[in-house]
Amino acid sequence: MSTKPLHAVILAGGLSRRMGRDKAIVLLGQKTMIARVAERLSPQVASLAVNALQPPDPDLSLPLVPDTIAGHAGPLAGILAGLKRTRTEYPAASHLLTVPADTPFLPADLADRLHAALRGPDEIALAASAGRSHPVVALWPLSIAADLEAWLADPANRRLQSFIASHAATVVDFPLIETAAGPLDPFFNVNTPDDLVAAERFLEALEA
Numbered sequence: 001m002s003t004k005p006l007h008a009v010i011l012a013g014g015l016s017r018r019m020g021r022d023k024a025i026v027l028l029g030q031k032t033m034i035a036r037v038a039e040r041l042s043p044q045v046a047s048l049a050v051n052a053l054q055p056p057d058p059d060l061s062l063p064l065v066p067d068t069i070a071g072h073a074g075p076l077a078g079i080l081a082g083l084k085r086t087r088t089e090y091p092a093a094s095h096l097l098t099v100p101a102d103t104p105f106l107p108a109d110l111a112d113r114l115h116a117a118l119r120g121p122d123e124i125a126l127a128a129s130a131g132r133s134h135p136v137v138a139l140w141p142l143s144i145a146a147d148l149e150a151w152l153a154d155p156a157n158r159r160l161q162s163f164i165a166s167h168a169a170t171v172v173d174f175p176l177i178e179t180a181a182g183p184l185d186p187f188f189n190v191n192t193p194d195d196l197v198a199a200e201r202f203l204e205a206l207e208a
């Protein structure tokens with residue numbers, strides 16, 4: 001498909017309950033996690049914004065995209081906010097890339113490979129690794145926004161996988177990264193203080 005350039009939103013609208021403080025701005029090797037995600041993503045996309053209620057990291061001057069539905073309805077609420085904003089700001093775009101703020105080791109070819117896998121303008125492309133898909137790391141067709149908004153209007157509908165199951169989707173597998181600290185999943189998710197310790201170990205191994 002030739003629908004580039006791609007636009008992306010970093011999802012940072014969650015409550016970080018397991019971390020106990022906003023995980024987007026915990027430091028990993030002197031940089032905030034969200035700064036690492038932004039750094040990894042910005043060469044891959046034409047625009048980058050942050051989904052959260054307030055700017056998580058004042059040093060990152062990225063546009064803020066707050067949820068359009070109230071009450072912390074989960075990642076899909078952030079994806080919907082991103083889709084609506086992208087439709088307004090970039091009407092020619094076909095898809096929006098979303099990634100969470102807690103995945104600091106994202107692949108450098110994430111956007112390209114997801115985009116290359118699309119078989120049509122209305123398809124979702126999901127990232128996967130080690131036999132598991134990561135539904136918050138995905139390319140979402142802008143055409144899905146109205147359907148997602150209607151679906152989220154029912155508070156019983158919150159699960160990403162349930163929404164995806166009723167749409168055309170393709171899954172793209174990404175390899176693990178070999179490091180001196182062992183194999184690293186590029187979608188390693190830093191949810192807890194223990195995960196942060198493990199992430200520091202991987203970062204040291206990658207930078208050694």
Ligand SMILES: Nc1nc2c(ncn2[C@@H]2O[C@H](COP(=O)(O)OP(=O)(O)OP(=O)(O)O)[C@@H](O)[C@H]2O)c(=O)[nH]1
Binds near residue numbers: 078
């Ligand atoms: N916009 C928005 N994003 C959310 C919401 N809940 C979770 N997310 C995002 O979805 C992604 C995956 O969620 P989790 O890793 O569970 O993050 P979390 O909900 O902040 O963390 P926990 O409270 O520990 O579960 C993260 O990027 C979150 O920022 C929400 O209600 N609204």
Ligand SMILES: [Mg+2]
Binds near residue numbers: 100102189190191
């Ligand atoms: Mg997480």
